[in-house]
Amino acid sequence: MPGDAPPNLLQELIPQDNILGWIFQLVWIIVFVIFMFYGQRIQITIMLKEIEGSLHKLKLMRDRGREIAISTIKELGKPTEDPAARIDRFLEHIDIGPVSLDPVGIIQRLEHIIDIRDLRFKDDVKLMAPQADDTQTNNLTNVLEAALALNQVYKIVRHFYLQGKKTLSLYIVMQLQMILPLVMKECEAFANALRAFTYGQPIGDGAGPLVAARLISGKNTREIAKDIVVAEATIEGRKAYVLKARGPGGNVGKPGEAIKQILEENGGNVAMVVLVDAAQKLEGEEPGDVAEGIGVAIGGPEVEKYKVEEIATKYRVPLHAVLIKEDIGDVVSVMRKEIVDGANNAIERIRRLVQEKTKEGDTIIIAGIGNTMGVGQ
Amino acid sequence: MEKTGKVPSSTKRISSIFMIITLIMLALALASLFQVVEDIRGGKLNLANIAISLSAVAISSYMLFQLRVKPLKLGFETQEVLTTIQCQKCGYSNTRDFQKGDFIYKPAETCPKCNEATLISSIYRKPDEKEKKQKRS
Numbered sequence: 001m002p003g004d005a006p007p008n009l010l011q012e013l014i015p016q017d018n019i020l021g022w023i024f025q026l027v028w029i030i031v032f033v034i035f036m037f038y039g040q041r042i043q044i045t046i047m048l049k050e051i052e053g054s055l056h057k058l059k060l061m062r063d064r065g066r067e068i069a070i071s072t073i074k075e076l077g078k079p080t081e082d083p084a085a086r087i088d089r090f091l092e093h094i095d096i097g098p099v100s101l102d103p104v105g106i107i108q109r110l111e112h113i114i115d116i117r118d119l120r121f122k123d124d125v126k127l128m129a130p131q132a133d134d135t136q137t138n139n140l141t142n143v144l145e146a147a148l149a150l151n152q153v154y155k156i157v158r159h160f161y162l163q164g165k166k167t168l169s170l171y172i173v174m175q176l177q178m179i180l181p182l183v184m185k186e187c188e189a190f191a192n193a194l195r196a197f198t199y200g201q202p203i204g205d206g207a208g209p210l211v212a213a214r215l216i217s218g219k220n221t222r223e224i225a226k227d228i229v230v231a232e233a234t235i236e237g238r239k240a241y242v243l244k245a246r247g248p249g250g251n252v253g254k255p256g257e258a259i260k261q262i263l264e265e266n267g268g269n270v271a272m273v274v275l276v277d278a279a280q281k282l283e284g285e286e287p288g289d290v291a292e293g294i295g296v297a298i299g300g301p302e303v304e305k306y307k308v309e310e311i312a313t314k315y316r317v318p319l320h321a322v323l324i325k326e327d328i329g330d331v332v333s334v335m336r337k338e339i340v341d342g343a344n345n346a347i348e349r350i351r352r353l354v355q356e357k358t359k360e361g362d363t364i365i366i367a368g369i370g371n372t373m374g375v376g377q
Numbered sequence: 378m379e380k381t382g383k384v385p386s387s388t389k390r391i392s393s394i395f396m397i398i399t400l401i402m403l404a405l406a407l408a409s410l411f412q413v414v415e416d417i418r419g420g421k422l423n424l425a426n427i428a429i430s431l432s433a434v435a436i437s438s439y440m441l442f443q444l445r446v447k448p449l450k451l452g453f454e455t456q457e458v459l460t461t462i463q464c465q466k467c468g469y470s471n472t473r474d475f476q477k478g479d480f481i482y483k484p485a486e487t488c489p490k491c492n493e494a495t496l497i498s499s500i501y502r503k504p505d506e507k508e509k510k511q512k513r514s
Contacts, residue, residue, distance in 0.1 A: 049392070061451050068453070191452030201458055202481060202500050213482055217496075218465075248480035334458055334502040374500055376482035 044170055047177045051161050054180050055154070061191050062154040065147040066091065072143055072198045076136045077129020086128050090144055091151045111303040121145070135200070138249030142197040142373065146190045146332070153187055185329055193332035197250060202374030204330035207278040209375045210343045211322075211350070212244035212368025221377055224261050227253035229377060236351055237360035238271070243367050250373035256304030260311045262365055268315030271362035273308070274322060274353060276346055277369040278339075281325035288338030289325040290345045292353065297321035298369050320353055322346050335374075399440045406433035456502045463498040464488035475500060 035042070066087065073083045095117060098109040125132070125140045132140055157176065164173035196203050202210065216231035223246065224230045230243040241262050245253035255275075263270055277297040281287060296312075296319055298305040312319050324342040350366060358364055409430040416423060458475035462485045469490045485495045 057449055057451065060449060061453075064451060064453050188452035192456075195453060195455065199458075199475070199477060200480060201475065201502075210481065217482055248483070334456055335500065336504065337501045340499045340501050374480045376480050 040170055041168065044164070044168055044173050047173045048161070048165055051157075051164075051173070051177055051180060054184055055157055055161055057184070058150075058154040058157055058187060061187055062147075062150045065150040065191065065194055068194050068198060069143050069147040073125075073129045073140060076132050076140060077125075078131040079128060080130075083128045086124070087144070087147075090124055090128075091148050093148060107303055107306045110301060114301060114303060135249035138251050139197055139200045139373065142250035142371070143194060146193045146197060149190050150187060150194075153183060153190075157183065189329040189332050192329070192334070196332070196334045197373065200248060200250070200374050202335045203332050203371060204326045204335055204339055205278050205332060205370040206335060206372055206375050207324040207326070207339050207343050207346070208276040208368035208370040209244040209247060209372035210335075210340070210368070211276045211324075211346045212242050212366065213247070213372075213375050213377050214343065214347055215240070215350075215366060216242045216244075216377060225254045225257035227251045228255055228258040230258060230262065231377070235364070235366075236354045238354055238358055239361075239363045240354075241363070241365045243365070244375075244377060245368075245370075245372040246377070247372035248374050248376045250371055252300070252369075252371050254304060255298060255367050255369055256307030259308050259365055259367060263311050263315055263317065266363055268317065269363060270315070270317050271358040271364055272318050272320060272354070273312060273365045273367070274320045274350055275308075275367045275369055276322045276324070276350070278326050278331060279323035280328055280331070285325050286338070287326045287330060287336055288340075288342030288345075290342055290349055291323045291325060292349060293321045293323065295319055295321055297323060318357070320357070322349050322353070396444060399437060399444060402433070403437035403441060406430060406437050410434055456505070458500060458502045460497055461499045461501075462486070462495045464491060464493055464495045466493040467491045469495070470498070 069087055069091075070084055073079065073087065077083070095113070098106055098113060100106060121141050121144070122137060125137050125144065129137065129140055157180070160172060160176045163169075164176060193203065195201075215233055215235070219231040219233060221229040221231045224243065227246050228243055229246045230241050233240045233242050243255065243258050243262070245251040245255070259273060263273075275297040277299065279291065279297070281289065296305045296308045298308065308319070311317075324339060324346055326336070326339055326342075330336055330339065354364060409426070410433075413423070413426050413430050416426070459472050460475045460479045461470055461472045463470040467488060467490050469488050479497055479500060481497055481500055483497045485497050487493065488495050
């Protein structure tokens with residue numbers, strides 16, 4: 001009989017024959033209308049909330065970084081006055097790049113600006129920490145640079161967050177929200193770096209200098225360019241000039257200038273230049289994996305890379321690269337075991353490369369590129 | 378640098394509006410569950426209502442659980458760093474905790490086997506739980 005048929009599930013869930021059913025229907029219509037007209041605004045509000053959370057974390061990181069910088073300078077530098085005000089001024093430092101409208105001589109101008117920056121930072125650190133020795137001064141410069149990076153990232157993210165909030169522009173907010181995971185990852189790496197720099201521990205970027213140090217351990221070194229030392233070694237019957245930044249303080253030096261000097265000293269009579277550096281791994285690759293290639297494996301503002309390319313082209317010297325893969329977060333964090341093992345594998349690769357590409361009695365240059373913090377020679 | 382003013386706490390921030398909404402949801406879910414129990418006592422078994430009210434209680438409890446205060450990990454946590462010392466003559470090696478002032482190729486204590494000078498051959502950090510998990514997967 002029709003009257004005995006069981007009520008269907010929809011009728012059970014949203015009864016349409018009573019007042020509750022009508023209320024539910026009305027709510028659905030209101031929600032639909034709200035989403036139709038205010039959907040984008042709601043989306044922006046949710047995204048701004050997410051950004052606000054990350055911004056709060058960035059602020060904590062920035063403040064903690066500042067605290068660590070102050071306490072480290074007080075501990076190592078034994079200043080007579082409170083360095084907080086000077087550090088606060090330092091954390092607001094701005095670099096102005098050279099004019100690129102007329103690119104002639106831009107590399108030399110960029111190098112000049114980088115030199116001034118380097119000198120200014122070290123002078124400031126010496127004023128803040130008068131009792132610190134050279135190694136500590138270099139490490140403190142690195143500490144302050146990491147704190148400066150955290151402050152700048154925080155301020156840039158805050159700028160776009162406030163701009164997005166003011167204009168309610170989905171495109172400003174969306175772009176910020178999309179890059180935020182990568183920004184946070186980099187900032188966490190800087191936070192890790194601050195600890196490593198405070199204690200002078202080797203960092204992932206030091207993979208190149210570690211390889212060079214393994215090759216010249218116990219040999220006499222001389223300074224060939226600013227903060228770069230070189231030693232002569234015999235590798236598979238070849239005369240090798242092995243160079244790295246002067247450690248164990250945090251330093252990258254001027255490897256391009258050093259390679260130029262060695263090539264000029266030898267009248268370009270060099271069979272091969274091998275550059276060993278840390279390289280950013282792709283997701284899915286293992287940290288510490290070693291890859292080979294050609295070209296100048298020098299990161300940063302490219303001044304040193306330009307110098308090597310220029311001089312190698314002049315003398316037609318082959319340029320080889322041996323790269324130790326690592327994550328962006330590992331570059332400025334304390335060195336992982338896999339990277340130490342990667343450095344040992346890189347030495348094997350260099351030996352094979354030397355055997356295959358050069359003859360006995362040839363002269364070669366091996367350059368360990370990167371920050372040599374915590375790696376002596 | 379602008380004045381930081383009140384120092385923010387290093388814990389996860391929780392929106393008070395979100396907390397209130399979650400608590401209201403939990404209260405409504407419990408009221409609906411109570412209603413279902415009353416219906417069952419009255420001999421009326423409505424399976425759809427039971428399922429909906431139990432799900433509502435579960436979802437709102439889960440949301441409340443997720444809102445619990447957790448300290449934020451900023452990346453400044455101290456990591457366990459190890460120093461390996463190696464004897465250049467006999468190959469003896471020993472790994473100990475990192476000490477301030479250690480650097481690679483720094484002369485270290487004398488070798489307990491051959492009494493020769495040793496060197497620090499490597500300094501590295503122990504992988505944390507997150508990295509170990511990533512490696513396993």
